[in-house]
Amino acid sequence: MSEDQLEDFLILRALDEPITEEDLHAAGEKSGEVLEALRDEGTGIRWVESEVMTNEDGQVTGTFCHYQAESEAALREHAERADLPATRIDRRGQPLEGE
Numbered sequence: 001m002s003e004d005q006l007e008d009f010l011i012l013r014a015l016d017e018p019i020t021e022e023d024l025h026a027a028g029e030k031s032g033e034v035l036e037a038l039r040d041e042g043t044g045i046r047w048v049e050s051e052v053m054t055n056e057d058g059q060v061t062g063t064f065c066h067y068q069a070e071s072e073a074a075l076r077e078h079a080e081r082a083d084l085p086a087t088r089i090d091r092r093g094q095p096l097e098g099e
Contacts, residue, residue: 006044006068008092009075013085018059024052027084034082044070045078066092 019027031047038045048066055061062085069075072089079086 006046006070008048009067009069009072010090010092011065011067011075011079011086012062012088013065013079014062014087015060015085018055018057018061021060024060024063027082031078031082031084034078037081038074038078043074043077044068045074062087 035045035047046068048068050063050065052060053062053064067075067078069078075089076086078084
């Protein structure tokens with residue numbers, strides 16, 4: 001499946017307990033490995049970017065991720081294999097411009 005055929009999705013990954021930046025980077029590495037494996041299997045999926053949410057102590061409390069994928073099922077498969085939460089998955093609408 002070509003990237004032109006992928007849909008844009010936003011994923012909220014809320015964590016039950018805060019994690020460190022080191023834990024976040026380890027999760028990112030595992031996520032990348034799973035993405036590569038899924039693409040090798042023929043699944044259309046691509047990570048675009050992530051916003052990181054933190055508490056007042058600087059601990060990571062979750063992420064808000066932009067992916068392109070062939071389906072919501074592909075995103076859920078990625079989350080399951082990478083041991084990542086997928087609290088909510090929605091299709092991305094038209095973004096609003098800032099100042």
